[in-house]
Amino acid sequence: MAAPGNSEAIEAWNTVLFDKFVRFRDLVELNLGKHGEVAMASHPPPTGGRVLDVGCGFGGTTLDLARLVGDGGEAVGVDAAARFIADASSAAARAGVKNARFMTADVESDDLGGPYDHAFARFGTMFFASPVRALRNLRRALRPGARLVKTVWRRRDDNPCFHLAELIVKGLVPQENKDNAPTCGPGPFSMADADTLTSILLAAGFDDVTLTRLELPLRIGRDVDQAIEFALALGPAGEVMRLAGAEAERLRPQVMAALREALTPLASEAGVFAGSSTWVVSARAA
Numbered sequence: 327m328a329a330p331g332n333s334e335a336i337e338a339w340n341t342v343l344f345d346k347f348v349r350f351r352d353l354v355e356l357n358l359g360k361h362g363e364v365a366m367a368s369h370p371p372p373t374g375g376r377v378l379d380v381g382c383g384f385g386g387t388t389l390d391l392a393r394l395v396g397d398g399g400e401a402v403g404v405d406a407a408a409r410f411i412a413d414a415s416s417a418a419a420r421a422g423v424k425n426a427r428f429m430t431a432d433v434e435s436d437d438l439g440g441p442y443d444h445a446f447a448r449f450g451t452m453f454f455a456s457p458v459r460a461l462r463n464l465r466r467a468l469r470p471g472a473r474l475v476k477t478v479w480r481r482r483d484d485n486p487c488f489h490l491a492e493l494i495v496k497g498l499v500p501q502e503n504k505d506n507a508p509t510c511g512p513g514p515f516s517m518a519d520a521d522t523l524t525s526i527l528l529a530a531g532f533d534d535v536t537l538t539r540l541e542l543p544l545r546i547g548r549d550v551d552q553a554i555e556f557a558l559a560l561g562p563a564g565e566v567m568r569l570a571g572a573e574a575e576r577l578r579p580q581v582m583a584a585l586r587e588a589l590t591p592l593a594s595e596a597g598v599f600a601g602s603s604t605w606v607v608s609a610r611a612a
């Protein structure tokens with residue numbers, strides 16, 4: 327059963343955020359994928375091991391982990407949103423990957439079915455109401471000495487891929503959640519601070535924590551029109567628009583004009599590119 331503090335975020339992930347991830351699936355997978363690939367290549371799972379993919383979303387990384395551990399191993403994708411798990415399970419069946427399976431569970435409160443030899447999370451651990459409780463539950467599912475490898479966004483200022491649009495939208499649209507619409511909880515930047523993140527991991531029973539800063543340009547749209555559409559739907563700017571409801575719709579033409587002015591200089595024949603910055607985290611279950 328979901329932790330009470332997570333129900334709202336899980337509802338958001340299973341409804342409005344799932345729909346938006348489906349709509350922008352190519353951009354989401356490309357951009358999250360660039361950071362995830364570096365994390366997985368620099369800290370691969372052990373051959374033949376059992377691996378947990380935390381907050382696995384569409385499960386693409388779970389299939390990659392399954393291939394890396396090989397036939398003697400297994401990759402298990404866990405996500406609190408049942409619609410992501412249904413999508414991931416169908417994708418694994420279509421791809422014929424036999425050593426991957428998926429389960430719907432709240433990482434903070436549910437039995438994760440260990441023991442696992444390794445855990446991986448591509449942007450899947452920033453949304454828990456109680457991150458120490460969630461990571462402690464995850465650590466309990468790991469064998470002593472197993473590694474947790476994960477990517478999290480660094481601070482907003484170093485992520486113009488989101489922050490540029492966020493500043494523009496916040497400058498024009500009042501920030502109010504008039505409908506009490508569900509939000510994704512602590513949010514994508516909740517583990518941006520290196521000291522806070524390290525303390526959370528130590529308190530949850532991990533040691534040997536290393537954070538590696540990774541900066542990559544992300545393609546935020548094939549052209550300026552798509553970059554505007556993407557910014558207004560997903561990420562912090564999209565959330566301000568969604569939660570402001572009718573007021574945001576009224577202001578949409580002004581917001582779009584301001585975004586066009588800001589994003590046009592970032593466009594080239596190859597698409598619209600903006601900088602991004604993450605921590606690649608490795609920690610050992612003590």
Ligand SMILES: C[S@@+](CC[C@H](N)C(=O)[O-])C[C@H]1O[C@@H](n2cnc3c(N)ncnc32)[C@H](O)[C@@H]1O
Pocket residue numbers: 332335336339340355358362380381382383384385387404405406407410431432433434447448449450451453454
């Ligand atoms: C930003 S998405 C990342 C998805 C995927 N790892 C990827 O890189 O494409 C965050 C994921 O974490 C999941 N999530 C949020 N809270 C969770 C919780 N308490 N337990 C398990 N999964 C959760 C969401 O449903 C969502 O799929």
